[in-house]
Amino acid sequence: MSTEKHFETLAIRTQTERSQFLEHSTPLYVTSSFVFEDAEDMRASFAEEKERNLYSRFTNPNTTEFVDKVVAMEGAEAGYAFATGMAAIFTTFAALLKAGDHIVSCSSVFGSTHAMFTKFLPKWNIETSYFKVDEVDLLESLIQENTKILYIETPTNPAVDILDLEKVGKIAKKHNLIFIVDNCFATPYVQQPIKFGADLVIHSATKLMDGQGRVLGGITVGNKELMHEIYIFARNTGPAMSPFNAWVLSKSLETLAIRVEKHAENALKVAEFLESHPNVKMVKYPFLKSHPQYEIAKKQMSLGGNIVAFEIKGGINAGRTFLNNIKMCSLSANLGDTRTIVTHPSSTTHSKLAEKDRLEVGITDGLVRVSVGLENVADIISDIAQALDAK
Numbered sequence: 001m002s003t004e005k006h007f008e009t010l011a012i013r014t015q016t017e018r019s020q021f022l023e024h025s026t027p028l029y030v031t032s033s034f035v036f037e038d039a040e041d042m043r044a045s046f047a048e049e050k051e052r053n054l055y056s057r058f059t060n061p062n063t064t065e066f067v068d069k070v071v072a073m074e075g076a077e078a079g080y081a082f083a084t085g086m087a088a089i090f091t092t093f094a095a096l097l098k099a100g101d102h103i104v105s106c107s108s109v110f111g112s113t114h115a116m117f118t119k120f121l122p123k124w125n126i127e128t129s130y131f132k133v134d135e136v137d138l139l140e141s142l143i144q145e146n147t148k149i150l151y152i153e154t155p156t157n158p159a160v161d162i163l164d165l166e167k168v169g170k171i172a173k174k175h176n177l178i179f180i181v182d183n184c185f186a187t188p189y190v191q192q193p194i195k196f197g198a199d200l201v202i203h204s205a206t207k208l209m210d211g212q213g214r215v216l217g218g219i220t221v222g223n224k225e226l227m228h229e230i231y232i233f234a235r236n237t238g239p240a241m242s243p244f245n246a247w248v249l250s251k252s253l254e255t256l257a258i259r260v261e262k263h264a265e266n267a268l269k270v271a272e273f274l275e276s277h278p279n280v281k282m283v284k285y286p287f288l289k290s291h292p293q294y295e296i297a298k299k300q301m302s303l304g305g306n307i308v309a310f311e312i313k314g315g316i317n318a319g320r321t322f323l324n325n326i327k328m329c330s331l332s333a334n335l336g337d338t339r340t341i342v343t344h345p346s347s348t349t350h351s352k353l354a355e356k357d358r359l360e361v362g363i364t365d366g367l368v369r370v371s372v373g374l375e376n377v378a379d380i381i382s383d384i385a386q387a388l389d390a391k
């Protein structure tokens with residue numbers, strides 16, 4: 001990040017050059033292509049001798065503005081915007097790996113990322129070895145001669161465990177691996193993995209970056225050379241973000257700091273309330289002193305984020321009863337929305353996993369995940385309280 005300007009200022013003042021109309025707010029550039037002055041301009045542009053927009057699968061003023069903001073926020077060198085978070089993740093791996101390469105990853109990863117590692121990458125003879133969140137000390141023993149990427153998410157979904165970015169970053173450096181972090185739960189306002197040695201940082205912009213549950217988006221930012229490989233691969237294979245989504249997301253980033261502050265303030269209050277409730281067995285929130293990795297969270301995060309996980313007494317049935325009695329909060333698959341969302345992973349998103357595999361990634365039968373929104377926190381707590389008390 002620039003040493004001159006602060007996070008909020010960069011989020012607001014990083015802006016596409018004004019057009020001849022001198023608009024104050026960046027307009028929407030709904031155009032699939034751009035025109036050339038003459039044959040020579042066209043030749044030089046295609047030869048990449050000039051940095052300019054040619055075709056919106058490659059770049060577009062709206063996607064460039066969005067990318068420039070995230071690059072500044074993460075302290076990265078370059079970036080590329082994708083249609084979804086999964087497009088960012090898949091394209092990043094596909095661009096950097098070849099048949100026979102190997103990945104080491106924490107086993108607590110987003111569901112579709114897990115599917116990519118176990119179902120799809122093996123089609124191209126790319127295998128993944130998993131270590132558990134509490135097994136960072138075993139990580140080195142999984143590294144092979146053909147290991148190329150070390151991948152983690154922190155905080156993890158849905159159990160809200162924390163991995164030590166500095167520790168993992170040092171292992172990646174020692175073994176010359178590309179260290180990639182999915183920073184979606186934290187956002188760059190709370191945590192900047194590049195400071196701890198990450199080479200690339202990935203986001204599903206669908207979550208807190210949009211923050212209002214409207215559009216899908218994804219982005220990868222980081223090291224210039226790696227990003228160039230990803231860009232060349234993406235520009236030819238077509239997972240680009242639409243200008244409209246980029247325009248929405250770039251506006252959303254202007255309020256990221258202030259929204260995440262309030263999300264985290266509300267989430268801490270919800271976590272403290274849950275910790276005091278007799279029907280709750282366990283609460284996990286990074287900035288609660290009772291969190292097993294509280295010290296690591298304090299070291300690498302400026303706030304606790306907006307996701308709270310808790311274990312309701314009474315297992316699967318109690319979890320389902322809780323969901324059935326929720327009145328205001330939404331039962332939805334998204335997270336990081338202004339609206340508070342509650343989910344019960346063991347009976348929904350992770351119901352297809354064997355119980356053993358579920359437990360390994362911290363998904364007990366009574367685990368409930370709350371994405372704390374921006375409603376008045378008293379109303380959020382009162383809805384959760386009445387659903388916890390319902391029989």
Ligand SMILES: *Cc1c(COP(=O)(O)O)cnc(C)c1O
Nearest residue numbers: 084085086110182184204206217
């Ligand atoms: C949602 C999510 C993704 C996938 O993003 P989409 O935009 O839904 O494709 C990846 N990682 C994490 C941690 C997520 O929460």
